[in-house]
Amino acid sequence: MNRLNIVILAAGMGKRMQSSVPKVLHKLGGKPLLMHVIDTARGLLPSKICVVYGYGGEAVREQITDEDIVWIEQIEQLGTGHALIQALPMLDQGSITLVLFGDVPLVKISTLQKLIEAAQDACSLLTANLELPEGYGRIIREAESNSVVAIVEEKDATNEQRQITEINTGVMVVPNRYLLAWLPNLKNSNQQQEYYLTDIISISVKNNISVASVQPTDTWEILGINSKVQLESLERTYQSEIARKLLEQGVGLIDASRIDIRGQLDCGRDVVIDVNCIFEGDVVLGDNVTIHANNCLKNVTVAAGTTIAANSLIEDAVIGENCKIGPYARIRPGTKLADKVHIGNFVEIKNSSIATGSKASHLSYIGDTVMGQNVNVGAGTITCNYDGANKHKTIIEDNVFIGSDTQFIAPVTVSEGATIGAGSTITRDVPQGQLALSRAKQSSIVGWKRPTKKQ
Ligand code: UD1
Numbered sequence: 402m403n404r405l406n407i408v409i410l411a412a413g414m415g416k417r418m419q420s421s422v423p424k425v426l427h428k429l430g431g432k433p434l435l436m437h438v439i440d441t442a443r444g445l446l447p448s449k450i451c452v453v454y455g456y457g458g459e460a461v462r463e464q465i466t467d468e469d470i471v472w473i474e475q476i477e478q479l480g481t482g483h484a485l486i487q488a489l490p491m492l493d494q495g496s497i498t499l500v501l502f503g504d505v506p507l508v509k510i511s512t513l514q515k516l517i518e519a520a521q522d523a524c525s526l527l528t529a530n531l532e533l534p535e536g537y538g539r540i541i542r543e544a545e546s547n548s549v550v551a552i553v554e555e556k557d558a559t560n561e562q563r564q565i566t567e568i569n570t571g572v573m574v575v576p577n578r579y580l581l582a583w584l585p586n587l588k589n590s591n592q593q594q595e596y597y598l599t600d601i602i603s604i605s606v607k608n609n610i611s612v613a614s615v616q617p618t619d620t621w622e623i624l625g626i627n628s629k630v631q632l633e634s635l636e637r638t639y640q641s642e643i644a645r646k647l648l649e650q651g652v653g654l655i656d657a658s659r660i661d662i663r664g665q666l667d668c669g670r671d672v673v674i675d676v677n678c679i680f681e682g683d684v685v686l687g688d689n690v691t692i693h694a695n696n697c698l699k700n701v702t703v704a705a706g707t708t709i710a711a712n713s714l715i716e717d718a719v720i721g722e723n724c725k726i727g728p729y730a731r732i733r734p735g736t737k738l739a740d741k742v743h744i745g746n747f748v749e750i751k752n753s754s755i756a757t758g759s760k761a762s763h764l765s766y767i768g769d770t771v772m773g774q775n776v777n778v779g780a781g782t783i784t785c786n787y788d789g790a791n792k793h794k795t796i797i798e799d800n801v802f803i804g805s806d807t808q809f810i811a812p813v814t815v816s817e818g819a820t821i822g823a824g825s826t827i828t829r830d831v832p833q834g835q836l837a838l839s840r841a842k843q844s845s846i847v848g849w850k851r852p853t854k855k856q
């Protein structure tokens with residue numbers, strides 16, 4: 402039987418964020434802080450994850466829709482101990498509880514595993530040594546045995562205690578039977594008149610139950626978010642960690658400090674990524690893919706050998722092998738490009754599939770279109786897919802040649818091998834192999850004089 406319960410405390414308001422968005426919904430790496438903690442919690446395979454919420458609770462529950470979360474409302478925020486008391490009825494008999502904070506997003510699963518192991522059948526605390534311990538609760542150890550005897554909040558600490566650099570991260574493990582016995586007895590006779598969860602450490606020691614302590618591998622694991630300044634700073638730490646891992650895997654980042662990954666980026670061999678690129682959602686780059694500067698890719702799969710030139714925006718799309726995209730391409734949701742497709746500058750593609758070897762090199766809009774192989778789309782081609790009420794399809798078969806400045810009034814089909822003369826507005830289907838032209842005949846006026854300015 403799995404003995405682990407996890408309670409995430411997330412009821413605090415986060416006043417210093419200066420925002421109407423609840424603190425735990427602010428994003429790090431594109432994901433709400435609380436989601437980072439929930440994902441970490443899941444990694445430990447607990448039997449139950451409880452989230453204590455309060456301020457902005459509606460919004461929190463709307464955004465986080467995971468069905469297996471046990472939500473517990475803390476109506477008044479009377480302290481971390483009071484928060485955990487709200488969760489007591491939900492905890493399993495004979496289990497242990499790991500307490501996490503909703504605003505401490507980056508603690509590692511491996512660190513928490515160590516903490517759980519260290520707890521045995523008692524309490525364990527995640528502590529850290531900080532050069533600047535200001536604001537944190539301090540760990541009090543007995544001089545001789547060096548064992549933990551209490552946590553003192555900074556506001557309650559003596560000057561001497563404030564010199565201590567070992568701090569309480571807030572993360573701890575406590576067997577449920579002790580929580581049930583001790584939490585209801587907490588007092589709020591302290592500076593902040595709060596019920597401190599941290600007080601159970603001295604209670605444990607008074608009951609002759611020793612408290613284990615574990616330190617994180619990296620100090621950033623325990624950093625909490627109270628302000629936008631801290632959020633920005635932890636975002637940079639988070640991004641540089643991801644960038645370092647990508648470099649270790651062999652991804653060619655030109656500058657590890659100028660890439661942002663807000664989701665999952667999976668790369669094949671010999672991928673090169675130039676500066677200022679943003680990857681959101683799930684992005685997969687095949688072998689030998691090159692991403693030039695200033696590209697944004699969201700939920701995109703790019704197959705081997707493709708190059709994305711600078712300043713392109715690509716979203717919810719699948720791109721084949723050896724394609725050339727951009728510069729300045731906009732590829733919108735529902736686009737599927739086969740192999741060796743070229744999409745050039747100022748070309749927008751939406752909800753369309755384009756087969757192997759077709760090219761749209763300049764200034765075009767292709768929407769709701771099914772395009773065959775080896776089609777040449779001239780500059781300025783537009784599919785007029787919207788009649789003001791409904792969207793219609795354009796079908797362009799293999800080997801069609803489209804002259805520049807063509808409009809297709811959808812729904813319309815251009816059959817295989819047809820040619821469209823430049824400047825045409827195509828309103829009817831074009832049969833296979835034929836030339837369609839809808840241009841007005843050119844005329845020249847003999848003796849034409851330009852107007853001149855009145856004197
Ligand atoms: C707490 C610890 C302190 C530790 C620090 C680490 C206590 C008494 N103090 O202090 O020792 O060094 O965290 O960051 O535990 N929360 C609730 N309901 C409440 C109060 C808080 O859910 O009534 C939640 C908050 O949303 C937050 C977490 O508990 O996620 C910590 O609360 P916070 O007020 O930030 O505690 P600190 O004073 O920083």
Ligand code: CA
Pocket residue numbers: 625627
């Ligand atoms: Ca805090």
